[in-house]
Amino acid sequence: MTRTLPPNSQPTAAPDALIIPLETRVPGRATTSLPLRREGPAKLTGVAKYADDLVFPGAWYGATIRSTEPHATLVGVDLAEAFDWSQVVVVTAADIPGDNVVSLIRDDQPILVPIGGEIRHQAEALCLVASADRETLRAAKRHLSVRTERLPAVFDPLESTEEFSHLEVGQGDLDVGFAEAELVIEGTYRVGHQEQLYIENQAMIALPHPDGGVTVHGSCQCPYYIHRALKRSLQLTDEQAVVVQAETGGGFGGKEEYPSMIALHAALLARKLGKPVRMIYERHEDLSATTKRHPAVVTHRTGVMRDGRLVAQEIDVVMDGGAYCTLTPVVLSRGVLHAGGPYRCPNVRIRGRAMATNTPPNGAFRGFGAPQTEFAAETQVNRIAEALGMSPLELRRLWAYREGDTTPTGQVLRESVAAPEVLEAAAEASDFVRHTEQTGRARAARASDARSASGIGLAMGWHGAGFTGSGEVHIAGVASVELTDMGVVRVLTAQTEMGQGTKTIFPQLVAEELGLEPEEVEVAPQDTSIVPDSGPTVASRTAMVVGGLIIKAARRLRAQVEAVTDRPFPDSYQLFARDHGGMRVDERFEPYPNVQFDDATYTGDAYPAFGWACAVARVDVDLDTGEVIVRDVVSADDAGRIIHPVLAEGQVEGGTLQAIGYATIEEIKLVDGRYLNDRLATYLIPTSLDAPRIEAILVEKPFSGAPHGAKGIGELPMDVGAPAVVAAIHDATGVWIHDLPATPERILAALTGAPTPAAPGVSVRAPDRGGA
Amino acid sequence: MPVEPHVTSPRTLSEAYALLAQQPHRPVAGGTDLLVQITGELGDPPDRVLDIWHLDELRGIAVDGDALVLGALTTYTEMRRSPLVAEFLPALSEAAATIGAAQIQNRGTIGGNAANASPAGDTLPLLIACDAELVLGSERGERSVTAGEFWPEYRRTALAADELLLRIRFPMVGDRQVRFRKVGTRRAQAISKVVMALAWRGDDGTAPWRDVRLALGSVAATPIRAGATEAVLDGASPDQSTADRAASTLAGELNPIDDVRSSADYRRAVAARVLHRLIREAGGW
Amino acid sequence: MSFRFFVNGDPVEVEVPGMRRLLDVLREDLALTGTKEGCGEGECGACSVLLDGAVVDACLVPICQVDGTSIRTVEGLGAENKLNDLQSAFLETGGAQCGICTPGMLMAAEAFLASGGPSDEDSIREAIAGNLCRCTGYRKIVEAIAQAAEQRRAADPHPA
The missing domain is CATH 3.30.390.50 (CO dehydrogenase flavoprotein, C-terminal domain)
Structure with a gap:
């Protein structure tokens, strides 16, 4: 059941004034019937074409030869003489015409390790093979061997001396804060890897052009990332590189940066061969090689007064970037910026550093650094509440940000602060106070030989919408609305549909603006030869940032058409197209009013707006086995004005379950820098029987900087589920689990006083290898 | 697309025995282990596969004297639905319900679970605890092996190369x-x-x-x-x-x-x- | 080797190795790509189809065992412009997001609906426990199946 709460206050400023009372017809708030998922019928009938469903006659099958060591020198690649290599094409780093780097933040990650080069992680790509049939391909792989010389490996980020990035934010004076504090509470929290586990594996198909160019069809979030990568490494012009998104079966960040690597591999093979090449990963390869959520170690030292006031927060964040930089500095900065939680504190210092290890590179995953640090922050808050003898709800009522408060970067939260609202909404809907009393009584009365226990836990969080700092300004995305010569309105953006609803809400927003029905607005395909670069589909920016751009574009289109026809757009646009031809309006991002950030000092408005969330989880714990059943979760989320409640709820429910998996069962163990959980039989995500009943409550506190008042929603629920579950486990059992996931092994060890199991995310050394 | 070893699908048990007597084959029943192994390239694929799915002699749940007898091809779904299992060995129905989900329960078999010899095979402790007898057959005839002796070492069974697991007998003990x-x-x-x-x-x-x-x-x-x-x-x-x-x-x-x-x-x-x-x-x- | 069976009511005959997976026969030999491959080891259920009415993972069924049977895939449900009641329920409730688990989920749900058992939430959750979904949290899928069950019961209160 979903309830939508009215906003408690109107935004203070509406420079692009369209924030009007809730009952009024506004862009994005369909007052009549909501549009159904645009591509839903195609998906429900098997008609939708995902990459592996696309047929290209004459295509060969490609494969990647990968390292089986975490750190080594690649001495050579040997092709056995016994095999007929004429049936196979082999690509090595020597075949790369341009730069041998996967273009991203730092130029450290090669497309293929060159001969004589450094292998920095297990499953790193060394060379490529392709064949017309899979049997020959398998045989070729068996007859290809690599020679390496092993180098010492580093697995623990705390032992690493190689840093990708570091940063510090803070305000006030820590010494003053801790001197004033009546109670100081310390805690160390550790989280391991998490796999995105989109159900569609990574897949790319490359088609060579006669002029050396290439078209790539595949599963991805960010076509223009791939476009840039192809241009640079294959030395292509803008026109020679074409990237077309196929239907994409989930991304969650996992298809942000890694598809560039696969597209380059497929393109290199296709160009050398002169035929299309399919590079379709199997699950095992996808799990072994592609990016995961960064493991982290977060240390808190918090000073409070006996009456509950928060006076000092000292937080240290160490993230494991893996072997290459990928997006790590940005993940770290988001993690650090959210590490204090949504709480007012006069004296704060948060330091973060991201270290290199000889493990596969970590990358984007829903939440992007924040779930790690907010798990630590919220568990720390709940422990403080216990130490103070206060209710975790009361403590948060005291601490939660309100409008006018200042964050550690000096950002004044001028509007759209719904921390108190989401807290109250979740507490009320879950009947938190009454349940807490019940579980408390049950715990007190419980016999020492009780075999099960129930608990309830609460956590809240915040999530900056859109890119961090000046990100949007640097990207300067362009989105367009077009009236075609044929009299059809269509939206042109690079924003991909991967299940979250882009293709449904964009026509909805534009139709509202133009006075049309959503069905009358088309969406141009995510093909770099057709749509402009409106930026990547990440960071909960699609609805807020690009949604805002297309509304503005639609307004300009409407005004221009109406100026000529002097009649309402819906009645005149088709006539206009017939008489005057088509018209396309491009809208480039412009900074939000009064939003400024200094990248050098890391001060100012880290995000144009924040989303706010609170989750309450109820669990049953088997005290014999440590098994946890998460029974139900209430998640109250504020993402500003809600465009499409069904899709928004879908984001909250799905994000919450990913957080439950993160909290309970999703774990990757490593030996010698290799993931052991490299199959679906060993990397487990929740099934329908493991999933709790999730109640999504959509709280609406609009953001005036966006013409439709929307903020991002995709990542928000991911931040709060795990600490709520850990708090509920504590409420049931009396033990705090500091490491994620809170597996039965960790819970039983805590219950019985047995030694704590090994830290998550850190590789065990191979029993027979020395290493460092 | 994974490797596709040669497969033969006999329609009678004697046909199957004859094939096994000529050459070693890896039997496939519901495929829930063998196809995972082949697709996942977990070890070398078998050269020859014997598809026993059509051998009706290996099906059925019945009470035979003082024993509950399950054909080797009895699926987990059949165990869960069987009134005989519910009456005489409800723990087996309970065990079957914990394996996989509907898709696996519709294909996985008790004989496959036993012959696959995984140390994690969910029904195997039950077979041992109930003193079950596994009845094996070949051209040489039939013989019984107790569950306690059927898995002598890691991933090994008492089956000879020419033998098939036919059925499993659970002695019914009143109290x-x-x-x-x-x-x-x-x-x-x-x-x-x-x-x-x-x-x-x-x-x-x-x-x-x-x-x-x-x-x-x-x-x-x-x-x-x-x-x-x-x-x-x-x-x-x-x-x-x-x-x-x-x-x-x-x-x-x-x-x-x-x-x-x-x-x-x-x-x-x-x-x-x-x-x-x-x-x-x-x-x- | 040659194998004859029915797909969505139509007779087909394929000449393929007997150990070819039903999944590959459907997708590659018969060009029915609605059935998806998510893991190849029976863990995700994306390749779920009905074999003589029972839901199975097509990645674990060798084609030699399909000979003489009847297979039903997502292509056998309603068409894009004429969704069946279950597909419509998924569309209305938001039970499909990225869509890659959807064909398999629909087939598991069809098997469940055809079984005629109770359609309470726990039963529905058990029926789709072999189908992983990473997008929805399952709630809207459960709602969609419950809605379809209700409609079918209303349409035919005493199924044969």
């Missing part, structure tokens, strides 16, 4: 109680961390137990019997001191390993605690 418990990784589609079957004879809950069998999976290279713990339980009443002694004996006699699914410490501790609980529930205290 026998059987309990099953699987500690898995999640609530469906889960491979066990510890799986346990406990059987005993006794008049009612509190009377001393006789003929105690305690079998476990996922704690050793094969499914095993916990002999020392059985000795503690045999002749004892299911009271607290028995439970305490049995649990600590079990913890002492198990020597599990750390692997991707769990740790040795957890397996040992949880096996003892689950046993303790089963005894307590039986004793009603």
